[in-house]
Amino acid sequence: MTGTSDARMWCAADLGSLELFKATVREFTFRPHAHEEFFIALTEAGVATPTYRGDRHVITPGDVIVLNPEENHAGGPPDEGSWTYRALYPRAELLREIAAEFPGRGPALPEFHAEIVRDHGLVARLRRFHCLSESPGSSMLEREVLLTEAFVLLVGRHAVPPRTPRSPGTEPRAVRLSREYLEEHAEENVSLRTLSGWAGLSAFHLCRVFRETVGMTPHAYQTQVRVRRAKALLRTGMPLARIAVEVGFYDQAHLTRTFKHIMGVTPGRYAKDATT
Template sequence: MLWCPEELGGLELLKATYITHAFAPHSHEGFAIGVIERGVEAFRHRGQMQYAPAGRVVLVNPGEVHTGHGPEEGGWTYRMLYPEPRLLEEAAIELTGDSWGVPFFPVPVVDDPEAAALIRALHASLEQPTSALERQSRLLSALVLLVARHAAPHPGMRPMGTEHEAVRRARDFLEAHPGENITLEQLSRHAGLSVFHLVRVFRRKLGLPPHAYQIELRVRRARELLRQGLPPGHVAATLGFSDQSHLTREFKRRVGLTPSRYAASTRSFKTGRLSAP
């Protein structure tokens, strides 16, 4: 079940059970925060395999590449929310009276029963016709507690060297042209590196090779277009997928839902009905 309460600024929430599904390496523009309700979720994150059993809280920062699968028979059930970075930044300001910038969660799996209970209560309230005031209050309470206990100021960035600047140029070019059939030679010329050097440093910096990052960008854009009501076939053609089945395959590997089910979920929310995946 996926839904996006309007009074929470379009915040996406997901309640799902996955038995055999495995998420491809992907990242989120915002945070991915949730609680495991049953089973165990395993995911590769910052080069290490993480295991989140029932009761644990999962905290993934924006832009961090990760996977996801069930290492045990029966899969896993979880409740997730995907807040924009500004919401966590506001929570940090509420705590300290000063801006950290966007907070950073250094540990991706934490044992915090109170935080897990707050996330469950937030989700439960959002499944019922509760007031906007209650929903917003529960969300802010959960985020403030998570920041207070588990976040830190974002680690200082080292001065950007030549390689990092080249990766930024390549990334910006891909983000500006998500539907174009860009070649590696084009990208390397734009970045100012050889094709071999670019592929190596791009993956080291962003966690994905250029072609996988391009698909990630296309899936993110597909979510926006589907929420606007565009049909999956049109979205696929607009964003450079070979056909609708290609969009469906890549979308489900990263989002956990097909494009049609994702679109139906957002439509059902607008009409007051929740849709299960």
């Protein structure tokens, strides 16, 4: 693409072939076009002045553009400016599944009319999801939870009309089954779809009821299980690199970062203190 730098498009095959894109655009104007999917763009840096819904808009860092399928749009950064953004192109079926979980929506496709979406919770989840999708070995469960929670916020707060999700309830059996599955498969790259199927709930419902009951996301719970197992192995004197593989971390560095974030000390320090 002439006039862009660091442009990349890829497909998250494990998430229903969701297309993702990121770029820094300079001296480039997109011609009028539309996508068959939803278009969700998060601005990270710079300014854009795209045209859509009959007007020209000024887009700044933290702003999100959400366009419905087949909505025309065009434009790019102003002259001598640049625009760094990340985009997702979710298929209609994916957001229809999310919308069906809200009272009164049924199977209808959600519609978005806001010119610009400003929502810190949504932005944080979208950006974290997008960045993780670039990292080899990133957790499927973490990415799916982030994406599900982001779409829940998007549909609930910003679709027309806004709605509040149904009460999650307690679902003790589903939560118990989920916890048991995560404990038994702690070292595996578990997917949310697999976990929700095991629990007998939709991915959307499981995320909400699990967080409500346990106080953390399924991914955070799996990470906690891995760290506890790492602690036990550290006391045996097993090498860090082997422990990382045994408990399900991508590599030793991943284990070290996560362990310190939860325990407050590095695995090496913990092992030394635990064996003296």
